[in-house]
Amino acid sequence: MEKPATIKDIAKRLNISLSTVSRALRNASDVNPDTKKAVMALSEELNYQPNKLALSLRQKQTHTIGVIVPNLDYVLSLMVRGIDEVALEAGFTVMVCQSNESFGREILNTRRLLESLVDGFIISVSSESKSFEHFKKIQERNLPVVVFDRVTPHLTAPSVRIDNEEGGFVATEHLIEQGYKRIAVLAGPENLGVSNSRMDGYLNALKKHKIKKDPALIVHCDFNQDYAYFATLELLAMKKRPDAIFTISDRMAIGAMLAIKKKGLRMPEDIGLVGFNNEPVTSLVTPAISSVDMPSFELGKAAAKLFIETMHNKENMDLEEKVLKPKLIIRESSQKLPIKK
Amino acid sequence: MEKPATIKDIAKRLNISLSTVSRALRNASDVNPDTKKAVMALSEELNYQPNKLALSLRQKQTHTIGVIVPNLDYVLSLMVRGIDEVALEAGFTVMVCQSNESFGREILNTRRLLESLVDGFIISVSSESKSFEHFKKIQERNLPVVVFDRVTPHLTAPSVRIDNEEGGFVATEHLIEQGYKRIAVLAGPENLGVSNSRMDGYLNALKKHKIKKDPALIVHCDFNQDYAYFATLELLAMKKRPDAIFTISDRMAIGAMLAIKKKGLRMPEDIGLVGFNNEPVTSLVTPAISSVDMPSFELGKAAAKLFIETMHNKENMDLEEKVLKPKLIIRESSQKLPIKK
DNA sequence: TTCGATTCCGGCAACGTTACCGGCAACCAT
């Protein structure tokens, strides 16, 4: 019922001008302590809240960050919480949009957020995106853009990510050390940087241990449980089937696990399995799946911090690139050797 | 670099007035077809986008819905996607805030969204909330509020939920029919309506089958895997331990499962288990856990639709209450009898 | 007494948009 109070209401009630009220409410210089006190008291009484719309319109800043993510699975939703936490602290509001891994949707989200006049973007790109013109358009408007988690070399922007190569490396080396000989990798979509980096780590580990890479053991498939399931079935149907699988996500690891069980094979005895992301589900299934853990919440926080930094010194856009370290969590699915003390 | 074009720019370039441009861009009545065409063409060329801030300020509508959820777990994130889908279609933007099940945070979220001048709220209440004054304040401002999933009798508002009583009933009756005799229930926090309704369903099923209710078998604990784990351990340590457990969420079911395994008991032979929500994890663990499925995505869509309705005829605020039906999914954890054809 | 400095305040314009009102032609019917 009650319309929210405005500066005008306060001014009228105190018989002073709008300008004075406005100054009293914030600057405090150039205003009589008594009137200031009176204004404060009345604004309290009327429960005055500055109208953000008017403010934003005036100073051309909405204090809003547009966040675009491919989905809100366990890891990304943790990251978003990290972003949210830091942003809130700094007086920003975040608007989260899901692209659902769709390129078209991502463009739509960008446009929508641009229309909402966000002050900048924090982005994790969709796996479907091969063109990045829509993001470049943002930068042309001189709005800060920070890329996180799913970074891409095709977009020049400050970024925060984990060391995916390292992750792929430790996962693979662990399998090698456990005595697995034919290690397959379920890589994600080919154009996704994250996917390729993890695979590079895999390749590096092979090279280090002088294992020849076998193209038949490298399978690209969609970031998805069902695809992983069928891909694994095919792998297991090979004449010389792999004796271990590294999947670049836990979703895919689950798919692989189901396929392995379906074939009646045992983990870790017949097949070793390591996933990526360390989603809670990996510790719940039987056998529990080894996985590469990443500091998701921290990563989100770092992204938001970097965004705010970038925002404050726009000229100094020299592309900071922050890289966090992943950590392998070993569970039953890959623990073939007895645990050495 | 380029500042976005405004109506003023168009007017200047065409040597006509602001008003005419404004009318040409939308109303189309009262404006010469030729000038209209010219305006359209130029606005296209300049890539004109109406400034939402100015619009909102002018017409006192932001076309934004504030959504407050206790968390973004599997079920709620599905619901939010449902809300998003319908809202977008109707030209609304949603701002999602997580209360993290915290009362204080919920108040903070409310205030923030109110400051952002959202047009209304779609809310699922935190489990910690016992007072609802902050929500009532919204209603006093004459903003539409729709409650979904976690409804509460203490807040008078249109709502969308599933039939939790029914869900509790079918889950419990299923356990009874499978031959379980001492059925315990892990209920959630006591003040949470959802929790109590599901428990009511449990009680109704007992009553129907003439089983005496045993207070020792009714355990309230936090909505949380760890609490459920310990609560289950205690249940299993009883002299006359239960032979089945119904948990009102899958998180709790997981906790219960871990406790049951820890004790070396078998499901479904020694203990039957049914959860609630039908999260994907229930089908992945061993044994797969029976669970009550709910149409989450649909529920979200229904909530958004109801919101938009409520928004359009505010006077007609006669508290529509929409109830969707849950559905029991039977899996290994409760399938004691052979499946009858 | 006069002048400059200081303190405090109000008016105006602007951010980008639209609602409202009024005005000027041109047309038609009387």
Added chain:
DNA sequence: ATGGTTGCCGGTAACGTTGCCGGAATCGAA
């Protein structure tokens, strides 16, 4: 011709806020 209708357009105010400028009042000092 006159008056009313219609089609088209422009000016103004307003949404709530702040930045800028100028001005009045007061005070201290020369």
